[in-house]
Every structure is written in structure tokens, then in C-alpha cells.
Amino acid sequence: MTATTTTKPAQRKVTRPRADALRNRERIVAAAREMFTEFGPDVPLDEIARRAGVGNATVYRNFPDRDALVREVVCSVMDRMSEAAEHALAQNGDAFEALEHFVHSAADERISALCPMVQSTFDQNHPDLEAARERVEQIVEDVMDRAKAAGQLRPDVAVGDLMIVVSQLSRPPAGTDCLSNDRFVHRHLQLFLDGLRAPARSVLPGAPVTVEDLRRPCD
DSSP states (O other), X not given: OOOOOOOOOOOOOOOOOOHXXXXXXXXXXXXXXXXXXXXXXXXXXXXXXXXXTSOHHHHHHHOSSHHHHHXXXXXXXXXXXXXXHHHHHHHHOOHHHHHHHHHHHHHHTTHHXXXXXXXXXXXXXXXXXHHHHHHHHHHHXXXXXXXXXXXXXXXXXXXXXXXXXXXXXXSOOTTSOTTTTHHHHHHHHHHHHHHHBSSOSSOOSSOXXXXXXXXXXXX
């Protein structure tokens, strides 16, 4: 009698990106963020590849078109902003300090230069973009609610107020050099943050600006 041999089913091999491939992708995104900030979203992809130190084929292998790269840059920036607030809150539980970390990290990420790209260069309803946007909006709303509950933050402001002012204050004034403006950004943002502290010194006109207000079409 011949013994039968039982063959185990072949294990499916899980393909993971190689470490060098991940590093190349990160270098491309970092270079794109720098160049989008300096020159706008229409900068040639060949120039981005050159600054990243990779070949053109590597860029297109990771990002099939410009929209995919712009979207990845914007999503990565919003993720880092969320992480800055989350990390600060986890460190000592101080909600207002977490809010400060978020505001200053948003300026460091050049959010004022990247915001217009969200509105003009690609699908605003892409799932990746919506997920990153919802995450950052949720963490900021949570932090602001906790700061209000702790009596640290004036009650008459909302997420939209914060996002508008951060974007405006971190944008270089017309006719000035973008890099030289960095000397003043954090100073002026801190003045704004001090104005958010409770108790409020004055009554603000109008109603708090919500995220929904920001997305409402202009009349």
C-alpha cells in the first residue's frame, strides 16, 4: 500500500514595499511640498524628481499624475498637523497647549500655500483627502472643546475662525519674500493665540465661523 502525501496549501506571500521604495516615496513627497510652496502646483514633475534625487520613472511609478502627487502632499501635511495636536495633548493633557502646537505646526507645514491647491487642482471629494480633512477638523474641534471646558479658550470662537486666521497670518504679505516672512509668522500667530485665551477682553462681532461656513459657496 502506497502512503499518500498530504501537500499543504501554498502560503500566500504578502508583498510589502521595500524600505528603499518607501524612502523614495517620502523623498518625492518632501521635495514636492517644498517646490509647491515655492513655485505653486504647476512646477514640472521632472524638477521635483531632480530635487528628490530620484529618476522621473520613480516619480510616475509612485504617482501616476500630478493630481495624485498634490493630493498626497496635502494629505501628508494635514496628517502631520493632526499628529502634532494629538501628541501635545497626550504629553500633559493641556488642551490650550495642544492648540498652540497645532497652530505653529500648521505654519511650519506652509498650510497657507497648500490650501489653495485643495480648492483648485483636484477632486475635493477624493476619499483620501476627505479622511485627512475630517481627521484634522475633528482633532482641532476636540481640542477646542476641551480648552473651552477647562476655561482656557474664549467660548465665542470655532474651528473655522482658527483655520482662517492661521491661513491668513502664515501667508507672506504681497511683495515680500516667502522665506524672510518666516521671521514674523510665529510671533504673529502667538499674538493671535493670546487673543483666544479666556477670559475674553472684548465681544467679537458676528457668530463663530464653523467648518460648514467655510465650505458654503459664496453668494
